[in-house]
Amino acid sequence: MQKYNSVPNIVFDFGGVLLNINTDQAVRSFKEIGLTDINVVKNEYRTNGLFDRLEKGTISADQFRLEIREHINRKVTDQQIDMAWNSMLLDLPYERLEMLEMLKRNHRIFLLSNTNIIHWKAYMGMIKKVHGVCLSDFFEKDYYSHNMGLRKPDPKIYTTLLENEGLIASETLFIDDMMVNTEAAKLLGMKAHHLNLEKGETILDLF
Structure with missing residues (x-):
């Protein structure tokens, strides 16, 4: 499986990639x-x-x-x-937070999530209660659809992040568990990885 440690900028989806959902x-x-x-x-x-x-x-x-x-x-x-x-929000394994903490040392990392205010409040509270940390602290910036008025795979949601953070698309990896979202990122010149949950792939396999 391809490893992405050499890519300078990494943008993570949340549900399905970091947070287990059903x-x-x-x-x-x-x-x-x-x-x-x-x-x-x-x-x-x-x-x-x-x-x-x-x-x-x-x-x-x-x-x-x-x-x-x-x-x-x-x-x-x-x-x-x-x-x-x-009830679809399950758990966030601590080793994934440890991975983010490790990646922060040598990469610029961001979150780009299709979410909503009800879920956001629920999982932010859960992560604080279970792990004693704030999710936002693991990213240079976290972007949420309900705050942006945009939703993946709308191309504008990706270009907004790239432009706001001064990122070069070809130097930026986007990881999502929905292929329609990764394909949209590729069309903008980003590197992208579709995390295939059905085949048992996890985010820890990529780094």
């Missing part, structure tokens, strides 16, 4: 609280879908909860919705 768990959890149309969870990442808008920050957490309630056949609390939504 989107099927969110589907099950929403079903348990009465979601009638499971396709709402499976398909709402399309452009202008509910999750797409939440991850771009164009709707608030309250608006998200209001819209998701339209598909739930019983009365549910905000907490129940958030718990179902956050």
Whole structure:
């Protein structure tokens, strides 16, 4: 497997690459609280879908909860919705944080994540509670879709990061577990690695 230790700039995706996730768990959890149309969870990442808008920050957490309630056949609390939504967030193995700390010595490293305010609060709190650290401290800068109003694989999300940080695309590696996102980065001249989770590949294999 190719190693990337010689690339000066590294941009990491978060969910699936650093944080273990299970989107099927969110589907099950929403079903348990009465979601009638499971396709709402499976398909709402399309452009202008509910999750797409939440991850771009164009709707608030309250608006998200209001819209998701339209598909739930019983009365549910905000907490129940958030718990179902956050159930896909699993754990962040400490050795991956150790890897980031090691890479910081000789590389410029960044985070570029499609995420949303509900998940962001949940995993930031989890990482602080479990590991006693702040995730942002491991990166020169962390970029989140809900703050940028942009979502991968939109080319602008990559060019915004490159331009903001003064990075040369050909000297910058982007790592993501979704091929559509790595292919978009390649079209901009970036190096990119699709982390194949189905084949058991982990971020620790690359360095």
